[in-house]
Amino acid sequence: MNYVVAIIIGILIGVVIACIQKSALTSVHMQHAAAEYIKRNSLKFSRKTDTYLYKRVEKTAIPRDNSGK
Amino acid sequence: MSDMLEYKCPCCGGKVEFDSASQQMKCPFCESEFSIEAVQQMQQDQIGSNDMSWDASAGSDWQPGETEGMKVYSCKSCGGEIVADELTGASSCPYCGNPVVLQGTFDGDLRPDLVIPFKLDKNKAKEKLSEHLKGKKFLPKAFTDQNHIDEIKGVYVPFWLFDADADGDIQYEGIKERTWSDSNYRYTEKSYFNVRRTGSLAFEHVPVDGSSRMPDDLMESIEPFDYKDAVTFEKAYLSGYLADRYDVTAEQSIDRANHRIEQSVIDTFRESVVGYSQVHEKGNAIQLHNGKAQYVLYPVWILNTTWNNEKFLFAMNGQTGKFVGNLPLDKSAFVKAMTLYSIIGAVVACILTYFFFS
Ligand SMILES: [Zn+2]
Ligand SMILES: [Zn+2]
Numbered sequence: 001m002n003y004v005v006a007i008i009i010g011i012l013i014g015v016v017i018a019c020i021q022k023s024a025l026t027s028v029h030m031q032h033a034a035a036e037y038i039k040r041n042s043l044k045f046s047r048k049t050d051t052y053l054y055k056r057v058e059k060t061a062i063p064r065d066n067s068g069k
Numbered sequence: 070m071s072d073m074l075e076y077k078c079p080c081c082g083g084k085v086e087f088d089s090a091s092q093q094m095k096c097p098f099c100e101s102e103f104s105i106e107a108v109q110q111m112q113q114d115q116i117g118s119n120d121m122s123w124d125a126s127a128g129s130d131w132q133p134g135e136t137e138g139m140k141v142y143s144c145k146s147c148g149g150e151i152v153a154d155e156l157t158g159a160s161s162c163p164y165c166g167n168p169v170v171l172q173g174t175f176d177g178d179l180r181p182d183l184v185i186p187f188k189l190d191k192n193k194a195k196e197k198l199s200e201h202l203k204g205k206k207f208l209p210k211a212f213t214d215q216n217h218i219d220e221i222k223g224v225y226v227p228f229w230l231f232d233a234d235a236d237g238d239i240q241y242e243g244i245k246e247r248t249w250s251d252s253n254y255r256y257t258e259k260s261y262f263n264v265r266r267t268g269s270l271a272f273e274h275v276p277v278d279g280s281s282r283m284p285d286d287l288m289e290s291i292e293p294f295d296y297k298d299a300v301t302f303e304k305a306y307l308s309g310y311l312a313d314r315y316d317v318t319a320e321q322s323i324d325r326a327n328h329r330i331e332q333s334v335i336d337t338f339r340e341s342v343v344g345y346s347q348v349h350e351k352g353n354a355i356q357l358h359n360g361k362a363q364y365v366l367y368p369v370w371i372l373n374t375t376w377n378n379e380k381f382l383f384a385m386n387g388q389t390g391k392f393v394g395n396l397p398l399d400k401s402a403f404v405k406a407m408t409l410y411s412i413i414g415a416v417v418a419c420i421l422t423y424f425f426f427s
Pocket of ligand 2: 164167
């Protein structure tokens with residue numbers, strides 16, 4: 001069983017490496033945003049608030065290992 | 070205080086009420102409690118709407134007689150129109166490689182405001198092309214051999230540059246998590262915050278190419294151009310080079326500039342929201358004002374190649390030397406390598422399993 005998992009992981013790593021090498025052929029992409037064109041030091045916040053609202057607690061039972069007893 | 074009865078619970082959307090016992094706002098549906106300030110802040114100032122309007126009056130008119138000697142050549146194959154002075158002339162289309170025909174004297178169009186003159190020559194462009202092809206694993210050998218590297222052309226590409234001040238107002242839900250456990254249970258406490266960022270950010274010279282023949286992704290890939298080198302346009306800069314004629318107006322290009330600016334405002338504001346394990350944007354309003362546009366020519370070296378009936382277009386930034394262009398894939402070499410890597414990967418994984426798990 002361990003070997004089946006190992007073979008699958010090994011194959012996946014091989015595929016990923018090949019695809020990374022393939023991606024070197026692509027160099028044309030649209031730009032995501034306009035970060036290059038932000039005027040230096042132009043960012044000004046007139047309001048920066050972080051207001052606490054409420055809290056929630058979730059609890060999950062820790063699985064018991066009953067085989068020991 | 071009576072109008073507070075109208076407030077909605079930030080947690081479940083139910084109507085919250087003032088609870089005199091705790092002196093807090095309380096939701097009767099989900100039992101959440103909030104400070105009065107928090108509830109007020111959530112609802113008093115709703116996020117506004119987006120407004121991205123521009124005054125896009127770029128370029129100017131040519132002086133009488135200034136365009137004398139400038140000719141328009143058109144490509145019957147792709148419809149491209151390029152401008153060159155009489156001495157330079159043009160024989161083939163920089164986009165598709167087909168012959169161009171002299172169509173007549175150049176007139177109409179706007180006069181560019183600025184130009185960045187070519188800084189890098191044809192030899193540099195050729196050198197960068199061979200660098201671009203070098204060391205690419207799955208590039209078919211024949212592709213490199215068959216390239217007509219001498220066909221590379223210097224073209225001034227029309228760009229609209231947009232300047233604007235952006236006002237942003239963005240609301241987020243921030244969640245801080247704390248976990249602990251006792252002998253029976255694991256506890257996860259999530260604290261919810263209403264995060265608000267209001268501010269402004271200024272943008273300068275956001276470029277959008279004004280030629281429909283020139284693929285937008287190709288032009289965005291050779292960015293950025295350094296605006297510091299831009300000089301007042303003079304016809305003399307065109308000699309020896311081709312100039313592409315714009316066929317997309319500044320008005321039609323605004324959407325792309327707006328989208329990029331909007332995204333940058335979102336990214337920049339988001340960077341200021343820190344200390345949470347999760348942040349979700351709840352709404353944004355971005356307004357642009359003082360928008361203005363300029364018409365400029367940027368220097369680009371272009372090479373087109375057809376290989377196995379597929380077209381490939383390369384471009385180099387004529388100012389910085391940044392070279393881009395997608396390359397074809399040698400499918401059989403790729404499949405062979407992938408198979409080989411997978412076999413090696415599987416063998417190595419089995420050996421590791423043998424040593425560590427048995
Ligand atoms: Zn509620
Ligand atoms: Zn053409």
